[in-house]
Structures are given as structure tokens and as C-alpha cells.
Amino acid sequence: MSHSHSLTVSLYQQAQKAIDQPFSLTPALIAVFFLLLTSSAYQSYSKRQRLAPGVPIVGLDKNGSVKAARKRFIPDARGLLREGYEMKQQVKGGLFYVPSPLGERLMLHPKYIEELKSAPIDKVDFVATFQEMFEGKYTTMGSRSTLHPRVIKARVNQHLGDLMPAIEEEILDSFADIWPECDDWTEVAVADTFTHLVGRVSSRMFGGTKLSRHKEWVNTTITFAVDGFAAAQKIKRYPKFLRPIAARFIPEIANIKNHYKLAHDLLIPLMKERKRTGETPMDLLQWMVENAEGDETDEQFIADVQLKVSFAAIHTSAAAPTQLIYDLCEMPEIIDPLREELKHALEKCDGHLTKQAFNLMPKMDSFLKESQRFNPLLLITMERMVHVDYPMSDGFIIPAHTLIGVATQAISMDPNIYPDPEKYDAFRFSKLREVDPERAGKMQYASSNPQSMGFGFGRYACPGRFFASNEIKAILAHVLTHYDFKFPKGQGRPASIGVETQFLPNHDGRVLMKKRTQGL
Numbered sequence: 001m002s003h004s005h006s007l008t009v010s011l012y013q014q015a016q017k018a019i020d021q022p023f024s025l026t027p028a029l030i031a032v033f034f035l036l037l038t039s040s041a042y043q044s045y046s047k048r049q050r051l052a053p054g055v056p057i058v059g060l061d062k063n064g065s066v067k068a069a070r071k072r073f074i075p076d077a078r079g080l081l082r083e084g085y086e087m088k089q090q091v092k093g094g095l096f097y098v099p100s101p102l103g104e105r106l107m108l109h110p111k112y113i114e115e116l117k118s119a120p121i122d123k124v125d126f127v128a129t130f131q132e133m134f135e136g137k138y139t140t141m142g143s144r145s146t147l148h149p150r151v152i153k154a155r156v157n158q159h160l161g162d163l164m165p166a167i168e169e170e171i172l173d174s175f176a177d178i179w180p181e182c183d184d185w186t187e188v189a190v191a192d193t194f195t196h197l198v199g200r201v202s203s204r205m206f207g208g209t210k211l212s213r214h215k216e217w218v219n220t221t222i223t224f225a226v227d228g229f230a231a232a233q234k235i236k237r238y239p240k241f242l243r244p245i246a247a248r249f250i251p252e253i254a255n256i257k258n259h260y261k262l263a264h265d266l267l268i269p270l271m272k273e274r275k276r277t278g279e280t281p282m283d284l285l286q287w288m289v290e291n292a293e294g295d296e297t298d299e300q301f302i303a304d305v306q307l308k309v310s311f312a313a314i315h316t317s318a319a320a321p322t323q324l325i326y327d328l329c330e331m332p333e334i335i336d337p338l339r340e341e342l343k344h345a346l347e348k349c350d351g352h353l354t355k356q357a358f359n360l361m362p363k364m365d366s367f368l369k370e371s372q373r374f375n376p377l378l379l380i381t382m383e384r385m386v387h388v389d390y391p392m393s394d395g396f397i398i399p400a401h402t403l404i405g406v407a408t409q410a411i412s413m414d415p416n417i418y419p420d421p422e423k424y425d426a427f428r429f430s431k432l433r434e435v436d437p438e439r440a441g442k443m444q445y446a447s448s449n450p451q452s453m454g455f456g457f458g459r460y461a462c463p464g465r466f467f468a469s470n471e472i473k474a475i476l477a478h479v480l481t482h483y484d485f486k487f488p489k490g491q492g493r494p495a496s497i498g499v500e501t502q503f504l505p506n507h508d509g510r511v512l513m514k515k516r517t518q519g520l
Contacts (some may be wrong), residue, residue, distance in 0.1 A: 046406045048401040049103045053462035057104060059095040069099035074219065075498050078409060079377050081107065083490055085410035089264070098407075100500065101134060106404045107379070110411060110450045112392055113382060116404075117388070117458025123148045125459045130402060133501075135232040138247045139256060140304075144270070147288055147296045148309050152463040155287040160470055161207055162282055165470060168353060170204040170212055171197075171478050182513045187488060190321045191507040194475070195222060198318040199310075201471060206306060207285040211272060221310035224259045227252040228389060260305060267303040283308065291387045313464060316377055322505040323375045323496070324368065325479065328426075329486055329511055330493040331440055334426045338364055339480050343520040353474050364473055366430035367380060368445040375410045380405040380501045381453045389469035408453045409503070416449050445469050481520050485513045 002459030019021055051057075073080055084096035084107055094109030108116070111246050116124060127144050134141035156163070160376070180186045186395075199222045204212040206485045211217050231252035238246045247253050271289055273279075280286055289300050295301065327343040345360035346352070358365075383405040390398040398404060413421045418428070425431075432442040442449050448461040455462040462468070479485070487493075494509030 014367060018379070027041060044077070045488050049401055050052075051097065051104060052095070052106065052397070052399055052402075055093075055095045055097055055106065056084075056087070057099060058087070059099055067098040070101055070470060073098065073100040073150045074500055077500055078498050078503065081379055081407040081410045085407045085414070089256050090358055093394070094465050095396070102403060102477065106398065107380075108404055110406060113406065113457055114455075115392060116384065119384075123386065123388050123390055125387060125406075126387045127384070129383040129386075131238075132385065132403075133232070134228055135235050135243075135518050138235055138243065138250075138253055139148060139228045139231045140260075141228045141232070141306070143305065143308050145296065145301075145305055147286075149304075149463045151284065151287045151291050152467070155291070156464065157466050159282055160466060162465070164353055164474070166204055166208075167201060167458045167474055171474055174200045174212075175478060175482070180513070182483060182515045185512045185514045187510050188507075188513050189507070190325050190511045191318070191509065192503050194321050195315065195318040196364060197475070198312050198321075198471070201475070202310065202313050205284055205467065206310065207267070207270065207470075208281050208283050210287075211266075212447060213265065220259045220262050220309065221314055224256065225315050227255040227259070231256065251449045259302060263301055263303045263307040267306055268299045271299050271302065276438045280377065310346060310372065312462075313468070317471055319377050319505050320368065320372070320468075321475050321479075322509075324472075325485060326493050326505070327374075327426075327510055328511060331424065331426065334367065335425070335480070338367065339520050342477055342480055345403070346520070350507050353477060355469070358470060360471060361473070362430040362433055363427050363477065365424045365445045365469075366428060366433075366443075368472060368476075369384070369429045369452070369454075370424060370426050371444070372445070373418070375496050375505070376409050376454050378454075378501055379409045379498075379503055381408040381456045382406040382458070383501075405501075406457075411451070411453070428442055462467075482516055483513045485511050485514055486514055 022196050030247070047487070057066060059072060060066060061068050069080065080098050083120055084098055087096065094111070097104040098107055099105075101304050112379065115304070121127075127142050130314070131142035133168040135370045136142035157484075178193060178197050178200070180188055195424065199218045200212045203214075203218055203221065203385075206212075226385070231247075231250055234250050234252065235243050235247055274281075274286065274289070280290075285302070285306060288305065292302060314469070341361050341363045348360060349357040365441065383403065386400060387400045390400075392398070411417065415421050429445075430445040433443045441447060446455065446465045447459050448455050455465040491510065494506035497504045497506055
């Protein structure tokens with residue numbers, strides 16, 4: 001039985017360690033410098049950004065320079081965004097620019113969300129933003145394929161109840177294989193351990209036990225994201241005209257190619273076997289095969305998409321239970337009400353987490369949403385690259401080549417939307433649902449609306465958020481049922497780590513855990 005002791009170096013630390021490794025220009029790179037300079041020096045970014053007149057830039061120093069603010073954006077984008085949002089009331093239109101290494105990002109007032117949520121993708125582009133952030137040209141992160149969102153919306157979301165028995169089984173088996181014994185109080189690196197556990201549980205939905213029990217597959221779905229993050233940060237250090245050459249010397253980019261090879265070697269034979277036997281299991285892989293059209297039917301293409309889906313699913317879903325356990329250790333008074341609600345729901349549903357059981361747990365749902373409000377995975381959502389001058393209905397024109405977004409986390413701390421927003425109220429949303437049943441749907445964890453955009457909004461809102469919600473709740477239910485937990489003596493809640501627009505759980509945090517003998 002494996003334990004979390006084998007996970008002593010966190011995934012975040014692995015990526016950071018890779019980024020920090022020295023990497024200097026070799027003579028070969030220097031030799032091509034002048035050739036590249038003469039042919040494409042300014043080609044890579046000749047479209048200079050134009051700022052909209054009258055829109056303030058937050059974080060400027062006393063000399064009006066943005067340099068310090070751009071540096072500050074990397075560790076403290078949250079602070080800059082809060083400053084900009086709080087001053088928006090004094091600015092016509094509620095607009096502001098936040099400096100970043102990619103340039104000045106235009107933060108929009110929520111009033112523009114409805115207009116932009118379905119804007120033409122050739123003019124207001126979601127994928128371009130993602131590819132820019134993760135250097136998709138070199139890391140392959142960011143896909144314009146619509147296969148997986150179509151399948152998740154049409155098949156996964158329609159079969160959530162059918163998927164849950166297998167997910168519950170995988171959670172039980174994964175805890176038995178991955179989690180420490182915890183017969184007595186045992187220190188657990190929960191962030192790392194949850195990442196591996198979610199990797200297995202998500203893989204069960206991706207392709208059944210042949211993926212979830214395949215250690216190399218689970219490891220590659222996890223390290224694929226780590227290598228992508230590290231490679232992107234490394235390559236950003238170089239001028240754009242040098243990046244095609246520099247990419248050849250970055251080991252994480254070679255690792256990414258190996259991840260794709262493993263996906264091909266494992267998934268293509270699995271698809272062929274299913275076709276030969278006529279087996280049609282209910283999982284994402286099979287549904288993608290059944291719903292693929294035209295060039296999407298290529299088995300290598302489907303294998304590639306499956307690996308990219310893991311990038312989006314695993315680390316995001318693993319971040320939530322980590323933050324939840326940190327919150328519960330910090331505020332243990334929340335635990336008993338959650339256990340009581342869970343016990344009642346399971347008694348009503350023969351001990352299983354059915355759709356009815358989830359509906360009977362509004363406090364747990366509220367707890368997830370309040371935790372996300374304080375520690376969202378992304379500080380900015382609705383990020384888009386605007387390719388052309390784009391007019392809004394009130395006459396404001398977004399200049400071409402502008403990176404736009406909405407300061408989601410700042411909005412979630414607006415007292416005009418959430419009374420007493422700085423107070424952590426685990427059952428804030430379940431109480432609101434009781435007071436205003438007609439708005440209950442908007443108060444749910446997986447909801448997506450202009451006041452709650454943790455999962456995005458519009459056509460690019462996370463299609464897998466309903467499955468992720470069930471998966472996170474099922475994992476939390478297992479922990480509440482089978483373990484007691486607390487922080488080690490002298491440790492408080494580990495602060496989340498800001499990395500540009502991401503707000504990540506702290507992987508250095510530890511939690512003491514002990515098996516419960518009485519269950520709920």
C-alpha cells in the first residue's frame with residue numbers, strides 16, 4: 001500500500017524547481033540570433049497594444065510607470081485587482097487596466113458580461129488567451145476542438161447519476177491505495193495526496209478502470225500539467241523571436257511529447273479493442289468516439305483530447321478539497337453540521353450519493369461555494385483576446401489586440417452583492433436559498449452567473465463543473481465519514497499562493513488525520 005510519504009515534493013514545488021533551473025543561451029542559440037533578428041525580430045509582436053482613452057491604470061508608481069505594477073502582478077494580482085475594482089465606482093463605466101507581464105489587461109464592468117458571453121470567436125477569442133498564458137504553440141495547451149465540451153454537455157452532464165456508483169467505488173479504492181493508514185494521528189500532505197487521488201477518480205470517468213488503475217496513465221495526466229506550466233514559464237523568459245529555438249532545449253517540452261506517446265500507446269489500442277468487441281461503456285472516451293465528426297474521428301486526435309481534458313480537470317478538482325480541508329481545520333465548528341446533513345442524506349438514499357442525496361445537502365454545497373469565494377482558482381475569468389476594435393452598446397470601444405477579463409474574486413468581495421463580504425460564512429448560500437427559493441439555482445456551487453463566475457460564464461463556462469461538483473462532494477463526504485482532522489500544533493491555515501491570475505492551494509500545508517471508528 002502506497003502512502004503520501006512518497007509525495008513529499010509537491011507538484012507545485014516540482015514545477016517551481018524546474019522553472020528555477022538555470023538555462024542559458026548555448027553557442028548554437030547565439031549563432032542563430034542575428035538570422036532570426038533580421039527575419040522575424042518584430043514579427044512576433046508587431047501589433048502594439050492601444051489603450052482606451054480615459055481608462056485608468058491601477059498600481060502606477062509616483063512617476064506614472066507601470067514597471068513595478070507589472071512585477072507586482074505575478075505574486076499579488078489579487079491586491080491589484082481589488083484596488084482597481086474598488087476605485088471603479090469613481091470611474092465612468094467601471095473600467096480599469098491592470099498591468100501584467102503580458103501587457104495592460106482591461107478589466108470590464110459586469111454590465112458588459114451579457115454582451116460578451118456569446119461574442120463571435122473570431123473577434124473575441126477565449127482560446128487565444130489560454131494559448132498565450134500557457135505558450136500553447138510550444139506546450140500544446142489550449143485547443144479549439146469542440147469535441148470534449150460537446151460531449152461533456154450532451155453526455156456526461158446527462159448521466160451524472162449513472163456515473164456516481166463507479167466514482168464512489170473509485171474513491172473507496174483510491175483512499176485505500178493512496179491515503180496513509182491514519183490509525184493514529186498522522187501528518188498528511190493533503191494537496192499532493194488529493195491531486196493523485198483526483199487523478200485516479202477522474203480517470204475512472206475518462207476511461208474506466210483500465211485508465212484509473214493504470215499508474216503510468218494517472219501519473220502522466222498529473223505531470224502533463226506540471227510540465228506544461230514549467231515549460232510555459234521557462235519559454236516566457238526569451239524574446240518571442242528566439243522561442244522556436246529555445247523550445248528545443250527545454251526538457252519539459254520533450255516530456256510533453258512523451259506524455260502524448262503514452263496516451264497514444266494506451267488509448268488507441270483501447271479504442272480498437274472496444275470497437276472489436278462492441279463494448280460501449282459509459283465514460284468520456286467512449287462518448288467522444290461515438291460523437292466525433294469528420295477529422296475528430298481520428299483515434300490519435302481523440303487520445304490527444306483526452307490528455308488535454310486531464311489538464312483542465314485534475315488539478316482544478318484537486319485544489320477544491322485541499323482548500324476545504326484547510327477551511328475545516330481552521331473553523332472546526334463547521335464539521336458537525338456537515339456530518340449531520342450528510343448522515344441524513346445517506347439515510348434517505350440507502351447509503352449512496354445519488355442525485356437526491358446531493359439535493360439534500362445544501363449546507364455542503366454552500367460551504368463549497370463560500371470556500372471558492374475566498375479562494376477561487378482564478379482571480380480573473382471571462383478572459384478573452386479581442387482581435388478587432390469591438391464596440392459595446394453604450395458606445396465604448398474595446399481596442400483591438402486587448403486582453404480583457406472580469407475581476408471575479410474582487411466582485412465576490414463586493415458588499416453590494418454579498419453583505420459583510422470579508423466574513424467567512426460557510427452556510428451563507430444555503431441561508432440565502434431558504435430566504436429566496438426562487439433564486440436557489442443561482443446560489444448553488446456549480447451555478448454560473450454575473451455575480452458568481454468561479455467557473456466562468458457564457459459559452460465557455462466550464463462544462464465539467466457539474467461532474468466536478470459531485471466528485472468534490474463525494475471526496476469530502478468520504479473524509480467527513482472516515483477521518484478526524486486538525487492542523488499540527490502551531491500551524492494555522494496555509495495561505496493560498498498567487499501566481500499571476502491563479503490562486504493556488506498551498507502545497508506546504510500539512511494536516512493531522514486519524515481514522516474515525518464510529519463513522520458518522
